Amino acid sequence: MKRVVTNQQQAVAGSSDQKENAKKVAAKDALAANLADPSFSKEVIDWQKQHGRHALPWQNTRDAYRVWLSEIMLQQTQVAAVIPYYQRFLQTFPTVESLAAAPSEEVMAHWSGLGYYSRARNLHKCAQAVVARHGGVFPSDPVVLEELAGIGRSTAAAIAAFSYGTRAAILDGNVKRVFARVFGVERYPGEKAIENEMWLRAVALLPASGVETYTQGLMDLGATLCTRNRPSCQRCPLAIRCIAYATGRTSELPIRKPKKAVPEKSTTMLLIVDDDQIVLEQRPDKGIWGGLLSLPEMDAALQPGNADFDVAVARATAAFGVPGSVEKLMAFSHTFTHFKLHVTPYRINLENRLQIAGQGTHSWYPLHRMAVAPLPAPVKKLLLALTSEPDLLSAI
Ligand code: SF4
Numbered sequence: 001m002k003r004v005v006t007n008q009q010q011a012v013a014g015s016s017d018q019k020e021n022a023k024k025v026a027a028k029d030a031l032a033a034n035l036a037d038p039s040f041s042k043e044v045i046d047w048q049k050q051h052g053r054h055a056l057p058w059q060n061t062r063d064a065y066r067v068w069l070s071e072i073m074l075q076q077t078q079v080a081a082v083i084p085y086y087q088r089f090l091q092t093f094p095t096v097e098s099l100a101a102a103p104s105e106e107v108m109a110h111w112s113g114l115g116y117y118s119r120a121r122n123l124h125k126c127a128q129a130v131v132a133r134h135g136g137v138f139p140s141d142p143v144v145l146e147e148l149a150g151i152g153r154s155t156a157a158a159i160a161a162f163s164y165g166t167r168a169a170i171l172d173g174n175v176k177r178v179f180a181r182v183f184g185v186e187r188y189p190g191e192k193a194i195e196n197e198m199w200l201r202a203v204a205l206l207p208a209s210g211v212e213t214y215t216q217g218l219m220d221l222g223a224t225l226c227t228r229n230r231p232s233c234q235r236c237p238l239a240i241r242c243i244a245y246a247t248g249r250t251s252e253l254p255i256r257k258p259k260k261a262v263p264e265k266s267t268t269m270l271l272i273v274d275d276d277q278i279v280l281e282q283r284p285d286k287g288i289w290g291g292l293l294s295l296p297e298m299d300a301a302l303q304p305g306n307a308d309f310d311v312a313v314a315r316a317t318a319a320f321g322v323p324g325s326v327e328k329l330m331a332f333s334h335t336f337t338h339f340k341l342h343v344t345p346y347r348i349n350l351e352n353r354l355q356i357a358g359q360g361t362h363s364w365y366p367l368h369r370m371a372v373a374p375l376p377a378p379v380k381k382l383l384l385a386l387t388s389e390p391d392l393l394s395a396i
Contacts, residue, residue: 031200036205040241041214043237047237052217053220064164065095065096067158069123072119073119075119076115096138100131107124108120108121123150140160141160141166142160154170158215173222176189181250188255221238231250263338264339268297268346270298271346276366278367278370281293292374294376296316298316319362320359320364323349324350329345332382
């Protein structure tokens with residue numbers, strides 16, 4: 001029966017959604033109030049003023065173009081590597097307009113060597129959008145900045161804070177590391193729920209004023225003291241409150257990305273050999289080892305001594321001759337990006353070889369050509385061992 005929803009029912013449902021949302025916002029606000037701690041930003045700001053970095057080429061300016069350029073270059077790249085690129089870039093493209101108008105090959109050529117080239121493509125797109133949509137002026141609102149190519153939430157906040165003093169929180173890899181250690185975060189910070197909590201904390205800890213120095217302080221702390229390996233805790237302004245330092249767990253925090261269990265597969269490979277020749281199979285273009293030559297395979301569940309195994313071997317060799325002795329060779333494994341393959345090879349010596357060169361995708365190949373044949377690396381290794389050290393391959 002069709003259910004009729006009345007206006008009154010819709011209104012009730014709407015108001016219960018609103019109540020639910022209001023509850024969530026209230027819970028978030030309460031959590032943020034809990035996380036707020038003005039002494040945290042004060043310690044960072046005081047330390048930055050005294051011990052932080054003050055003479056980097058992109059500091060001491062409010063020019064959003066320069067700030068933006070440095071922030072993009074510093075994503076995934078160390079300060080020392082960025083400096084010469086930043087300076088050369090500014091010489092050639094001194095304004096956002098000059099960068100927007102440049103041919104993309106010239107922009108890419110100036111980026112060449114800095115790596116992560118999607119950054120350069122986005123940089124160019126972003127410059128063109130700033131000119132076309134914002135009259136050549138970078139927006140001061142991080143939410144609007146985030147709509148531009150190559151600018152994520154943390155980068156948007158850094159640009160807005162350094163260029164306009166906007167009160168916005170950063171959370172880059174360095175800040176995540178500092179937070180994970182100071183607050184003893186016991187789960188991998190890349191997990192969405194943990195990252196969301198960190199964002200809440202990052203916003204709650206923002207100072208009422210001095211956001212520029214605070215933001216620079218967090219960056220400097222992560223880059224110079226709270227380094228990935230062997231952090232300099234004795235000189236750290238946050239040591240007194242740092243859970244990782246107090247519990248001797250600076251090498252364990254942040255928790256590393258949990259490794260996924262790699263799926264495992266098994267196969268049986270057949271080395272059908274006659275004198276100095278072997279049968280190889282041309283693999284289909286798609287799939288693993290696509291387009292290469294490899295050994296014929298059969299179901300790994302089939303074991304010698306079992307009739308199905310003999311039938312499968314006879315079928316695999318039917319086009320080439322009658323199988324004689326079957327010898328199990330040493331098994332090996334090969335790890336692909338997404339799975340691990342366990343291979344059990346069997347050498348099959350043919351009695352009564354049929355005088356045909358091949359059939360379908362399977363053909364005879366001379367064993368002495370294995371070094372130059374287009375074979376997958378583990379199969380090539382196996383076949384080279386077969387020709388040079390056959391005894392070592394014996395499984396028993
Ligand atoms: S005390 Fe050590 S581990 Fe903790 S924030 Fe400072 S440098 Fe990092």
